[in-house]
Amino acid sequence: MTVHHPQTPQFFLTSPSACPYLPGQAERKVFTHLVGDRAPGLLDLLSQGGFRRSQNIAYRPACERCRACVSVRILVDEFRPGRSMRRVLARNADLVGRMSEPSPSSEQYSLFRRYLDDRHTHGGMSEMSVLDYAMMVEDSQVDTRLIQYRRRGPDSAFSTASDGDLVAVALSDVMGDGVSMVYSFFEPTETARSLGTYMILDHIERTRRMGLPYLYLGYWVNGSRKMDYKIRFQPQEHLMAKGWERYEG
Numbered sequence: 001m002t003v004h005h006p007q008t009p010q011f012f013l014t015s016p017s018a019c020p021y022l023p024g025q026a027e028r029k030v031f032t033h034l035v036g037d038r039a040p041g042l043l044d045l046l047s048q049g050g051f052r053r054s055q056n057i058a059y060r061p062a063c064e065r066c067r068a069c070v071s072v073r074i075l076v077d078e079f080r081p082g083r084s085m086r087r088v089l090a091r092n093a094d095l096v097g098r099m100s101e102p103s104p105s106s107e108q109y110s111l112f113r114r115y116l117d118d119r120h121t122h123g124g125m126s127e128m129s130v131l132d133y134a135m136m137v138e139d140s141q142v143d144t145r146l147i148q149y150r151r152r153g154p155d156s157a158f159s160t161a162s163d164g165d166l167v168a169v170a171l172s173d174v175m176g177d178g179v180s181m182v183y184s185f186f187e188p189t190e191t192a193r194s195l196g197t198y199m200i201l202d203h204i205e206r207t208r209r210m211g212l213p214y215l216y217l218g219y220w221v222n223g224s225r226k227m228d229y230k231i232r233f234q235p236q237e238h239l240m241a242k243g244w245e246r247y248e249g
Contacts, residue, residue: 009033009042013062021224025066031059039141044176050239052218053173053182055139061219068221071239073178073214074200075246076207078235085201085232092198095149096156096163099206102146104134107166111187118188136171136183143174144182147206149199168195172203178214179207200233 009032019025034043034056043053050071051058061069081089109130116126128136137146147170153162168186172179181203186195200217207215220238221227237244 016064019063019066021221021226022066022068025068026063027066028062028064029059030062031057034058034141036141040143040175043142043173047175047180047216048177053140053142053180055136056141068223069219070222072217072220072230073237073244074204074217074233075213075235075237076178076204076215077213079204079233081201085197088194088197089201091193092149092195094152095167095198096152097147097149097202098160098163099145099147102137102140102144102171104137106130108137108148108169109133111166111169112185115185115188140173145172145174146170147172147199147202149186149195149202167193168199170199170203174210174212175216178212178216179203179210180216181218196229197232204233 011030011032014029014031016026016028019027032042032046034053039056043051043058046058046060049060051060060071063069112128112133116128120126148166149168149170150156150166151164153164155162166187167190168184170184171182173182181200184196184199186193186199200215204215214237217230217233217236219227220230231249234248236247238247239245
């Protein structure tokens with residue numbers, strides 16, 4: 001009888017490049033491929049070790065002289081929004097979020113381009129074409145969902161027919177112990193809504209309803225203003241040298 005053992009994943013290391021978060025620092029990443037039937041289980045395992053997904057690649061920082069990137073996950077059952085976050089929820093009560101299979105559209109790409117052109121003009125994603133965007137959404141062998149947030153119409157409680165304009169989108173993975181927000185973007189002119197905060201609050205509630213304990217937010221970089229928002233959602237856990245540790249700063 002021949003016994004087929006699952007293939008051991010191979011890990012690779014990128015060359016150094018300029019860090020997008022801390023001036024004067026260089027970043028490197030270790031990564032592996034997520035392929036086949038084993039991809040969901042491998043992602044679950046690697047997420048416990050601080051990896052993130054981008055299409056069919058799981059990666060984590062492996063910088064030689066810096067350990068500023070810290071993996072963050074929210075304890076959803078214990079989370080309670082403060083006064084400012086409750087105001088954000090109230091300001092967005094006129095939106096409806098629809099979760100579906102990851103399917104790209106020209107409407108999504110138009111919103112994605114407006115977001116990049118306003119917020120990330122010189123970022124690594126700034127030159128993404130419509131095909132690049134479609135691959136980002138579709139190229140996944142794990143349980144990935146697309147959540148689209150639209151203005152609520154008069155019949156939105158019953159059907160999608162009266163849903164209004166698209167104002168925000170989140171691409172998220174459902175794993176064994178939680179939900180991971182892979183990427184999100186929103187209408188840059190709707191600054192009063194605080195849509196980035198709203199989508200995290202909405203994901204906390206969705207994760208809680210799924211009966212899962214954690215919402216994974218990726219990396220927090222102490223000293224990077226781009227990442228300061230993540231520390232507001234407490235209680236949360238940070239992945240440290242000895243494992244996940246509770247953080248309440």
